[in-house]
Amino acid sequence: MNAVWTLCVANLREKKIQNGLTALLILLATLLLATSVNVILTTGNLFTAIHEKTNGSHQILKFTNKLHDPRMVNDWWSKQDGVATSKLLPFKNLTTVMYEGQEIPNLYLYMMNTPELPFGVDEPTFVKGDVRSNPATGTIWISTALAYAHGMSLGDHLGFTTGLEKFELEVSAIVIDVPYGAPFSNGIRIWMNTEDYQEKLSSMQVSDMYMMGLRFNDYSQNAYHWDRFENFLGTPFLESKDEFETISAFYLIINKVIAFAMSFLGVVMMSIALITIGFTISDAILSNYKTIGVLKSLGLSANKIILTYVSHYSFLAIISIIPGLLLSHFSSKLIVESSLSNLEMESTTSSIHGGMISLVVGVFVFLLVFLCVLIYSNKTRSIEPAQAIRYGMSEVENSKMTKRLGSSGVNKFGFASYPVAFVIGLRNLLKNRKGSLLIMVLATVTSAVLVFGFVLLNSIVSIEKTMPLWGYDSSDISVVVFNKAAFSRGDFEKEMLVDERVETIGWMGDELSGIFPSEGQTTGSKSVSLDIMDGNYDELGFATLKGNNPKNKNEIALGINVAKHLNKDIGDVTEVYIDGNKHTLTVTGIYQTIREMSNSARITVDVVKVYKPDYYATFLGYIMLKNTADSDDIAAELNAKYKNSVNALAKQTLIDSVFKEAVSILIVPMSIMGLMFVLVTFIIIYSTCRMNIRKESKTYGIYKSVGMTSIKIRQCVTSGVVVLSTIGALLGIVVGTSILPIVMESVLSSYGIVELPLLFNWGGILPMACISIVSAGFGSWLSSRIIAKTSPRILVVE
Incomplete structure (x- = not known):
C-alpha cells in the first residue's frame, strides 16, 4: 500500500498543470449540473411554497359579460367539499397609470374594490407596509410585479385616469399577488379602499365586473367538480376561466429554459471531462508502459497499479466537486432570485438552497469519474512485463509499428511533394488520432453552444422582426x-x-x-x-x-x-x-x-x-x-x-415592456455558460497538445537539429490544430442552428411554442464560431512553449 501511495503522490506532484486542468474541468461540470438541478427544483419549490402560503387559486373565474350571476356561482362553489372559494372581488379596468410624471406603457389594470381580509383564496402576502384588513382611504396596495419592475416603494404616489377624471393614490403596501404577478404579464391588480373605489371610479359608465378564485384540495379532481357544476348550470360555463397552468407558466418558463440549457451543457461538459480523463489515462499508460512493466516485474500487482490511478483521480474529483457544489449554491440563488423576484420575501430566500440534491449530484459526478478511471486503468492488466521492458509496448503493437515504419504509406499519399509545415502539422494529428478527435469534438460542441446562445439572444433582442x-x-x-x-x-x-x-x-x-x-x-x-x-x-x-x-x-x-x-x-x-x-x-x-x-x-x-x-x-x-x-x-x-x-x-x-425583462434574465447565465465552454476548450486542448508534444519530443529535437526554428515548429503544430478546430467549428454551426433549436422546441412546446422563431444573423454567427478556433489555437500555441525552452541535444537524447 505504501508503494501505491508513493506513486499516487508522485503523479500529483509531477503533473501539476495537467492535474489542475482536469480538476477545473470536473469543477465546471459539477457546477453546471448542480446549478441546473437546483434551479429546476428550487423554482418549482419556491412557487409551490408561495402558492401554498397564499392559499393560491388553481382557477380564476372572471365575470365580465353578465352571462352568469356571479353571486349564484360563488354560492354554489363555496358549498362544495374539497374546494376553497374566495370572496367575490368587484373590479373595473383602466389602462393608464402614471409614476413620477411618466406613463407606464402596456399595463392592463384591474382596479379592485378590496373586501376585508381574509379573501379565502389568493391571500395578498405583505412584503412591505403595515398589515391591514384592507387599504386605508387614499392609499392602495400594489403587487411586487409592479413595484420591483419600476422601482416603486412605500409612500410613492401613482396617478390614474378614467378618461374624465384624474386622481392619485399613495402606495401603502407591496404584496405578493400570485395570479397577477408573473414576469412578462401585463395584467396587474391594484387594491383600493372601498370608498376610493366608489368615489374615484364613479365617472366610468360601466358596472362592476367580478372575479373569484377556486382552490381544489386535489387539483386532479377539478374535472369531476366542473362536470357537476355545468350540470347545475345546464350549460357550459360561458364566462372566462384562467387555469393553473396559465397562472404558473410565466413564473417557470425562463428558469426552465435556463435550466435546460445548463443541464444539457452540464451533461456535455461531464462527457467531455470523462473522455478527457480516459484519454489522459490511456496516454499515461502508453507513455509509462515500460515503467509499469518494471513495477509488475518487481511484484506490484495489477490491482495495486489500478488503485494508483483510482486514488489519483478520486482525490482530484473530491477537491473539485466540493467547490463546484458550493459555487452552484450561489449561481442557482442568483438565477432564481433574478427571475422570481416577484415572489421574494425574507422568509422565502432560505428556500433557495442545494441541500441533499446537491449532495446527490456530487456523488453522481464522483461515481462517474470513479467508473471512468476504473474502466480505462483496467488496461494495465494486459501489460506483460517482458514485452513492456523490451519494446515499451506490447509485442503486437510493436509489430504493427514496425510494419508502418517499413511501409511506403507516406509515399502513397505523396507527402514528399507537400510543404514541410503542412506535413508536420498533419503528421501530428494523424499520429495522435484520439487527441485529434477530442479536439474536433470539443470545437464542435463549443461552437454549437456559442452559436445557439447568440442566435437565441439575438432573436429575443430583435423580436420585433418575428x-x-x-x-x-x-x-x-x-x-x-x-x-x-x-x-x-x-x-x-x-x-x-x-x-x-x-x-x-x-x-x-x-x-x-x-x-x-x-x-x-x-x-x-x-x-x-x-x-x-x-x-x-x-x-x-x-x-x-x-x-x-x-x-x-x-x-x-x-x-x-x-x-x-x-x-x-x-x-x-x-x-x-x-x-x-x-x-x-x-x-x-x-x-x-x-x-x-x-x-x-x-x-x-x-x-x-x-x-x-x-x-x-x-x-x-x-x-x-x-x-x-x-x-x-x-x-x-x-x-x-x-x-x-x-x-x-x-x-x-x-416590445420593451414585455421582453426587456426576459433579455436581462437570460443574458447573464447564457454569457457565463459560453465563457465556460471557451475556457474548457482552451484547457483541454492545452492539456492534450502538451501531452502530445512530450511524447514527440525526440522528433521535434530532430527537426531543430536539422535547422527548423522553434517558432516554425510551433507554427506547424498550431496550424494543424487550427485546421482541425475549424472543421469542428463548421460542424458546430450546423448543430447550433439546426439541432439545438429542435431540442429547445421540445422544452417550449408545452408553453405553446412548437416552432422557435429564430433570426440567423451570420455576421454574428461566424465570429461566435471562430471563438472556439481562437481558443484552440491559443491553447495549442501556449502548450508548445516547451519546444522553445528545450535544446535540440536534450530533446534528441530523451
Whole structure:
C-alpha cells in the first residue's frame, strides 16, 4: 500500500498543470449540473411554497359579460367539499397609470374594490407596509410585479385616469399577488379602499365586473367538480376561466429554459471531462508502459497499479466537486432570485438552497469519474512485463509499428511533394488520432453552444422582426380604448385614413371567452381567450403555422394547444359557445402564441354579429404605417389629441415592456455558460497538445537539429490544430442552428411554442464560431512553449 501511495503522490506532484486542468474541468461540470438541478427544483419549490402560503387559486373565474350571476356561482362553489372559494372581488379596468410624471406603457389594470381580509383564496402576502384588513382611504396596495419592475416603494404616489377624471393614490403596501404577478404579464391588480373605489371610479359608465378564485384540495379532481357544476348550470360555463397552468407558466418558463440549457451543457461538459480523463489515462499508460512493466516485474500487482490511478483521480474529483457544489449554491440563488423576484420575501430566500440534491449530484459526478478511471486503468492488466521492458509496448503493437515504419504509406499519399509545415502539422494529428478527435469534438460542441446562445439572444433582442411567429401582431401602433363613452371609432378612422402616413387599420373586440364543450372528454369544457378581429388578420401581421386566418363568419383558427386538446386539424368542424350562443365553425388555421400558452382562438367580428348585429369592435386598434419610423410621432400625437379616451403605444415600446425583462434574465447565465465552454476548450486542448508534444519530443529535437526554428515548429503544430478546430467549428454551426433549436422546441412546446422563431444573423454567427478556433489555437500555441525552452541535444537524447 505504501508503494501505491508513493506513486499516487508522485503523479500529483509531477503533473501539476495537467492535474489542475482536469480538476477545473470536473469543477465546471459539477457546477453546471448542480446549478441546473437546483434551479429546476428550487423554482418549482419556491412557487409551490408561495402558492401554498397564499392559499393560491388553481382557477380564476372572471365575470365580465353578465352571462352568469356571479353571486349564484360563488354560492354554489363555496358549498362544495374539497374546494376553497374566495370572496367575490368587484373590479373595473383602466389602462393608464402614471409614476413620477411618466406613463407606464402596456399595463392592463384591474382596479379592485378590496373586501376585508381574509379573501379565502389568493391571500395578498405583505412584503412591505403595515398589515391591514384592507387599504386605508387614499392609499392602495400594489403587487411586487409592479413595484420591483419600476422601482416603486412605500409612500410613492401613482396617478390614474378614467378618461374624465384624474386622481392619485399613495402606495401603502407591496404584496405578493400570485395570479397577477408573473414576469412578462401585463395584467396587474391594484387594491383600493372601498370608498376610493366608489368615489374615484364613479365617472366610468360601466358596472362592476367580478372575479373569484377556486382552490381544489386535489387539483386532479377539478374535472369531476366542473362536470357537476355545468350540470347545475345546464350549460357550459360561458364566462372566462384562467387555469393553473396559465397562472404558473410565466413564473417557470425562463428558469426552465435556463435550466435546460445548463443541464444539457452540464451533461456535455461531464462527457467531455470523462473522455478527457480516459484519454489522459490511456496516454499515461502508453507513455509509462515500460515503467509499469518494471513495477509488475518487481511484484506490484495489477490491482495495486489500478488503485494508483483510482486514488489519483478520486482525490482530484473530491477537491473539485466540493467547490463546484458550493459555487452552484450561489449561481442557482442568483438565477432564481433574478427571475422570481416577484415572489421574494425574507422568509422565502432560505428556500433557495442545494441541500441533499446537491449532495446527490456530487456523488453522481464522483461515481462517474470513479467508473471512468476504473474502466480505462483496467488496461494495465494486459501489460506483460517482458514485452513492456523490451519494446515499451506490447509485442503486437510493436509489430504493427514496425510494419508502418517499413511501409511506403507516406509515399502513397505523396507527402514528399507537400510543404514541410503542412506535413508536420498533419503528421501530428494523424499520429495522435484520439487527441485529434477530442479536439474536433470539443470545437464542435463549443461552437454549437456559442452559436445557439447568440442566435437565441439575438432573436429575443430583435423580436420585433418575428412578433407574428410569437403570436403577436406586427402593427406599428396599438391603440387601447379605455373610455368608450368619449370615443368615436368612425371619426377616429376617418381622420387616420386620410393621413398619408397610415396604411391600414384593424380593430380587436372586447375580451370574450370561447367555451368548447367536452364532447365526451374527461377534462370538462375548455375555456379559451378569443381574438375577435374587425379587419384582416393577415394585413396586420398575424401568422399561422398551417392553414389560414379566418375571414368568414363560419371560420375559426385555433391555438396549437387548443387544437391538440380538441384533436382538431385544418378542415375539421368544432362547436364553441360565445356569449352563451352556440356556433359551429370550420377550422381554417392553427397558430402558436406565447400569450395564454396557445390556449386561444381567432374569429372574425362577423361571428359575433350573427347573434349581436350591432356589435362594434372598439377595444384595441391596430395601425399599420407606410414607414415604421413615424410610429413614435403618431403615437404621441394620438395620445395628445385623444388623451381622454385612448392610449396609443408604438411597437417598440410594447416590445420593451414585455421582453426587456426576459433579455436581462437570460443574458447573464447564457454569457457565463459560453465563457465556460471557451475556457474548457482552451484547457483541454492545452492539456492534450502538451501531452502530445512530450511524447514527440525526440522528433521535434530532430527537426531543430536539422535547422527548423522553434517558432516554425510551433507554427506547424498550431496550424494543424487550427485546421482541425475549424472543421469542428463548421460542424458546430450546423448543430447550433439546426439541432439545438429542435431540442429547445421540445422544452417550449408545452408553453405553446412548437416552432422557435429564430433570426440567423451570420455576421454574428461566424465570429461566435471562430471563438472556439481562437481558443484552440491559443491553447495549442501556449502548450508548445516547451519546444522553445528545450535544446535540440536534450530533446534528441530523451
